[in-house]
Amino acid sequence: MEKVALLKCTDYDVDAIEKKLREGFELLGGTAFLRSLIPANSRVLLKPNFLTVIEKGSPVITHYAVFEAVVRIVKEYTDNIAFGDSPGSGDTRKAAEKSGLMEVADRYGVKFADFNDEVHVELDKPLMYKFWNVARAAYEADVVITLPKLKTHAMMYYTGAVKNQFGCVPGSKKGEWHTKLPDAVNFSKMLLDLNSVVKTSFAILDGIVAMEGNGPRNGTPRKMDTIIMGKSLTAVDSTAVRLIGYDNVMAVPLLEVAHDTGWGAVLPEEIEVLGEKIEDMRCEGFKLSRSAKVVNFITPSLNKLAASLTAPDPVVNAEKCISCRKCNEVCPERPKVISFVNRNGKVVPKWNYRNCIRCFCCQELCPVGAIETRDKKLSRMLGIIK
Secondary structure: OEEEEEEEOOOOOHHHHHHHHHHHHHHHOHHHHHHHHOOOOOOEEEEEOOOOOOOOOOOOOOOHHHHHHHHHHHOOOOOOEEEOOOOOOOOHHHHHHHHOHHHHHHHHOOEEOOOOOEEEEEOOOOOOOOEEEEEHHHHHOOEEEEEOEEEEEOOOEEEOOOHHHHHHOOOOHHHHHHHHOOOHHHHHHHHHHHHHHHOEEEEEEEEEEEEEOOOOOOOEEEEEEEEEEEOOHHHHHHHHHHHHOOOOHHHOHHHHHHHHHOOOOOOHHHEEEEEOOHHHHOOOOOOOOOOOOOOOOOOHHHHHHHHHHHOOEEEEOOOOOOOOOHHHHHOOOOOOOEEEEEEOOEEEEEEOOOOOOOOOHHHHHOOOOOEEEEOOHHHHHOOOOO
């Protein structure tokens, strides 16, 4: 049985966060656990979530206070610490500087890792892909500690401990994966393989302020006062989705795939939650990005067909749109599925839904939150949404 620590932390005071993290490590085994996790002088990579270049303290990215609290603890076991990410949009160094993480790293002697320096590697016994190009710093680290935010995600329903490592794929290569794997099930297999490649060791999930609704960038901040820690990434994610309304954790494609392939602990009976109780930490009325209801047909192929036919569409809120054309820039499809039309004197995007793969890169990286998702009528007919 996998163990996770569920902690209550009400604000981004770095001393308070450090105290809570130490409580969490104590629940998981204390000093002996930490010495096992971080052998003396080992090379540790901290993997925050940048997503894009955005101001410090934003609920879109890893909070600098969480980063600093983790650094304080890790430095007691090794001075060989680096951090890095490859955001979906924008320059990595600028993202690190604007987020406030670079300033923290400089104060503590934490190195900045360039995730554009990649290495070609081979994975034994993959779920889907044997050969990979990943950030060298992530692959060569002895210990990878992921520091994700708890957010909704239009394609994957939820993003957290497992999904955060997608940033270990350098730069524009992330778009190629979206083109090759347009459905959530196969994309989930890829993410699990990726975590096996970089050997992610531990997760500290920041849900002090999470994101609901139109995530992972343009949703609404939602205070949850939550930190979740554990060695099992799927156990951390399973605990998180239970807090936000997925009573059936198998409704989240990533967790269903992890369970079906035996990749990691997913079901509540496979996970021992230490610290706070799930029922006391639930966030009532959390606005999900995708439905939690599962519709089961006779065969898996029919289930897959229903999922593809009921996937929401990206749509533009013309009032918010600033005609920057970023959506077309980040669209991974070739030829592009986005064209532009004049609507009331403003140039706005228009999608060719027949060819759109519903990767929602356009929605995720829109700088002003002008792209949202719209559920299909078929979803209501099938009872997937109300």
